[in-house]
Amino acid sequence: MEVVPLESDTEVATLAADTIEAAVRTRPDAVLGLATGSTPLLTYRELIRRHHAGTGPSYARVWCFTLDEYVGLPPGHPGSYRATIARELTDPLGIPAECVRGPDPTEAHLASAGERYEAELKAAGGVEVQLLGIGSDGHLAFNEPGSSLGSLTRIKTLAEQTRQDNARFFGSSDEVPRHVLTQGLGTILRARHLLLLATGPGKAHALAAAVEGPLSATCPASVLQLHPHATVLVDPAAAQGLERRAHYREVYDAKPAWQGL
Ligand code: F6R
Numbered sequence: 001m002e003v004v005p006l007e008s009d010t011e012v013a014t015l016a017a018d019t020i021e022a023a024v025r026t027r028p029d030a031v032l033g034l035a036t037g038s039t040p041l042l043t044y045r046e047l048i049r050r051h052h053a054g055t056g057p058s059y060a061r062v063w064c065f066t067l068d069e070y071v072g073l074p075p076g077h078p079g080s081y082r083a084t085i086a087r088e089l090t091d092p093l094g095i096p097a098e099c100v101r102g103p104d105p106t107e108a109h110l111a112s113a114g115e116r117y118e119a120e121l122k123a124a125g126g127v128e129v130q131l132l133g134i135g136s137d138g139h140l141a142f143n144e145p146g147s148s149l150g151s152l153t154r155i156k157t158l159a160e161q162t163r164q165d166n167a168r169f170f171g172s173s174d175e176v177p178r179h180v181l182t183q184g185l186g187t188i189l190r191a192r193h194l195l196l197l198a199t200g201p202g203k204a205h206a207l208a209a210a211v212e213g214p215l216s217a218t219c220p221a222s223v224l225q226l227h228p229h230a231t232v233l234v235d236p237a238a239a240q241g242l243e244r245r246a247h248y249r250e251v252y253d254a255k256p257a258w259q260g261l
Contacts, residue, residue, distance in 0.1 A: 001231075002261065003232045003248040005236070011235070012235050025057045027128060031064070031065060031128050033066075034090075035131045037166075047089065047093065048089070064095060066082070069105045070180050071110065071179040082100075103182070110155060113155070115153075129193045130188060134206050135162055137161045138210060140224075141182045148186070149215075149223050150184070153184055156181075189223060194224055204240040207232075210222045
């Protein structure tokens with residue numbers, strides 16, 4: 001795992017945007033794995049800014065797969081992850097809606113939704129770069145503490161902490177759906193490059209556990225330790241709990257120029 005302590009959340013967004021653009025330049029039909037929530041928003045704004053400035057790559061042939069989706073919201077609800085990702089990224093980049101996939105939360109088909117999503121991901125050739133945030137309880141996508149490290153896409157029940165954390169998108173925690181469909185930790189591990197962003201003091205504890213703690217279902221994000229190509233971009237507030245922070249920075253500063261993230 002490569003941990004990159006940066007000076008600010010803006011630097012995190014700049015480097016994340018560089019990494020996503022590099023993947024699309026290398027492979028114009030790349031499959032991008034997208035996260036929702038607050039953390040990736042600066043990155044998304046940076047990608048859109050570059051796109052509008054004419055300096056970004058063409059997104060005409062990319063495919064996007066989201067990590068997760070709430071169950072029980074009416075179609076088109078602004079808090080759904082399908083609506084959120086369209087509004088915050090894919091519409092402004094001009095990516096057609098049919099090229100943006102997510103787990104299908106339709107009640108009648110829930111039992112098979114996970115299997116169908118896994119099949120879609122496989123048919124698309126797998127995810128090139130998977131953007132990830134981390135929950136304050138260490139969750140990854142909506143794999144809450146205790147989730148199997150080998151899990152695949154399935155329905156899950158949100159932890160109370162997560163419903164409280166996400167109340168800001170809904171008005172109150174009572175309005176946050178109880179159930180979600182989420183890629184499993186095993187699904188996430190299949191992506192070729194994992195790019196975890198962590199910003200703000202609320203992530204310091206979970207990030208330290210994920211990066212420097214034991215590999216454990218108690219901290220689902222620790223599953224990154226198993227991946228051969230995982231990068232963690234972190235701002236000073238989120239890096240507070242990292243014991244080897246200075247070493248990570250030394251390693252990054254000594255990186256050969258030819259070696260990207
Ligand atoms: C979102 C997702 C979640 C978030 C996490 C952090 O698709 O899968 O795991 O990445 O809850 O959320 P923020 O970024 O809002 O702190």
